[in-house]
Amino acid sequence: MTASRAWDAPWRGSSRTMGEVLAERQGAVLHLTLSHPARRNALSLAMWQSLGAALQAASADASLRCVTIRGAAGHFAAGADIEEFPQVRASLQAVRRYHEDIIAPALDAIATCTHPTVALIEGVCVGGGLEIAAHCDVRLSCASARLGVPINRLGFPMAPDELSGLLALAGRALTLELLLEGRLLDAAEAYAKGLVARVVPEDTFAAEAALLVARIEAGAPLAARLNKALVRRLSAQVDPLGPAERAWAFSYADSRDHAEGVRAFLEHREPRFDGS
């Protein structure tokens, strides 16, 4: 599977091997599906780029009223596609490019989407999957969902542009709980902690999702857009990170433990961290 990847254009793989983002329009609603079924929709670089491009195109289409994001085959997304890391995220420079030039713009395209965005969460929704869901406006969860950010086992912290969206949704205490423990929450705990708007059983999930979208569609589009933009404008402010702070946020990239965490994952073994 990795043999088909070309180093000089790692995200140009075929949809069969690299995963893809499927788009289907129904009336005024755009349905996006994260699809990488063999890997529980683990997010390849190609998928991040497709997702960002799809959201940007949606924002420019004034005839839309709602965008949904879900995953294929019973899972939302299992986080980053770690199998790709040796190719696309193997040096400090590549780490920053991956997070700052690929993931950050995709999440920003979700957060700034003109239209209301809805994450429809089934099964695994972890790491980058939870980041995508966190940047949507409303999250509907199936009872099957498990949410979390187990990247402490991979030896790296959440990148700042990804963290800010999780913080805006989860607040400081829950964000630290998720990041420091790396534990997955089931749907009920995720609801109790405010990560999702509602939890519905599997057999009514599709119907509840349709009702949610219908309620959004029934509202005035201009009101929805202004509400979204005003909420962003009136949310608590944080000074943007400066260049030195960004360098600090990625200072782990050349560490032994970061390499060990990724290698252990790829070798299906427990990582051995020594703090260096």
Added chain:
Amino acid sequence: MTASRAWDAPWRGSSRTMGEVLAERQGAVLHLTLSHPARRNALSLAMWQSLGAALQAASADASLRCVTIRGAAGHFAAGADIEEFPQVRASLQAVRRYHEDIIAPALDAIATCTHPTVALIEGVCVGGGLEIAAHCDVRLSCASARLGVPINRLGFPMAPDELSGLLALAGRALTLELLLEGRLLDAAEAYAKGLVARVVPEDTFAAEAALLVARIEAGAPLAARLNKALVRRLSAQVDPLGPAERAWAFSYADSRDHAEGVRAFLEHREPRFDGS
């Protein structure tokens, strides 16, 4: 009913037709009641002004220790009195006057009240009703309560000075859920999502409200006032909107869909929004 209103002084109506805010003092506690029973206490311009004036007077009265706000006849408040809109909110200029000169000062008078403020919520608490409750310090909910902001069906977004108070209570995710879906939450869901401090059954609601007020009264007034002021001062900051941003926040006022939303409400029919 609208025949009695004069355009040049729309809030000078009689209390029978325009609604009123009743005030009753018991010891060191001021009890305010939103009363417009024929319209589930829908908030007329006259009521907003009375409410603001009552809170300002309360703040100046150092002998008080607590202010409660409730609604008459089993409801908190059903939001703005839409019947008034053709008279008092029919142009861009009137929309801004209504929100910036009438509602914003009333909510600010609640938020900056010297004394602890308690919202006692029964029945419908939507739109402007929820805004009032959100600006109080503590919210006690009866099991009968239903809370939400269904203004997406009216074709307009929440005004910025109103939105900031809801955001401070509900956070970004719940605020967007309420605004974009327009769904009402029952008391249990409102509690689970942090909109209210407690939910109590109808038959003990009055007794629990009295206990809550008694606990506040038992504390040192000076400590309560400093706690309130310090919490305000130490809450996350947002740059105030500039004039251009305020104009943008109200840019919907002359839109077709805004007119359609209000007209459809008054004609008791579904609105037909086309995004313009």
Added chain:
Amino acid sequence: MTASRAWDAPWRGSSRTMGEVLAERQGAVLHLTLSHPARRNALSLAMWQSLGAALQAASADASLRCVTIRGAAGHFAAGADIEEFPQVRASLQAVRRYHEDIIAPALDAIATCTHPTVALIEGVCVGGGLEIAAHCDVRLSCASARLGVPINRLGFPMAPDELSGLLALAGRALTLELLLEGRLLDAAEAYAKGLVARVVPEDTFAAEAALLVARIEAGAPLAARLNKALVRRLSAQVDPLGPAERAWAFSYADSRDHAEGVRAFLEHREPRFDGS
């Protein structure tokens, strides 16, 4: 008990009378125990100083991976040791020294600790106890816990450096509810309101605490430290208080009601506040 205290060095008392902070290291984890069992671990000035010093030493020890804080004998901490107040907190100047020079640095040492910090909460966790827990990264609660800030009965507000940490955890609405009512929350309500990450029964509390710490230990230390520091950096900002604002925040110290609240507590009687 008070006879052994010297005015000129009030925190130099013996551990038997003044309480102490016990430290025990197990592998890469430092376990701190607030111990003042005769007073449900009420926090003496000596204990605040020991706690701060322990956290600062822990931060400097790169071989640690986690710090836990608990209380001795079934309680976390019953707040400040009010018995000390006549000696250590009897004038405006002493009040500011107590809060700004003793408590604030101790809480800051927790909040800025290099390593993940876990509060293990049993029994009473009020006032200063809740402040300590709020400044930790993760809070595990035993079903026996009761949490709150009943200082309104003592006639003084929460000091600003203490309040900011509670606000960061609890948000504006819950902070005001706790401060204005002074009511204690049981573990279930504290969980529902986001004050603690989980509630576990007494008989599994120790085992769950060990699992929580093990999950933290299993992660890469560098990732944990960067996650902590980034969450701090990216949390909503507030302008620091200026000197005049600090003076205002402590302006209650010479009030009649403040003296009355402390005196009534020491005399085991209800306080009589008159607002002056």
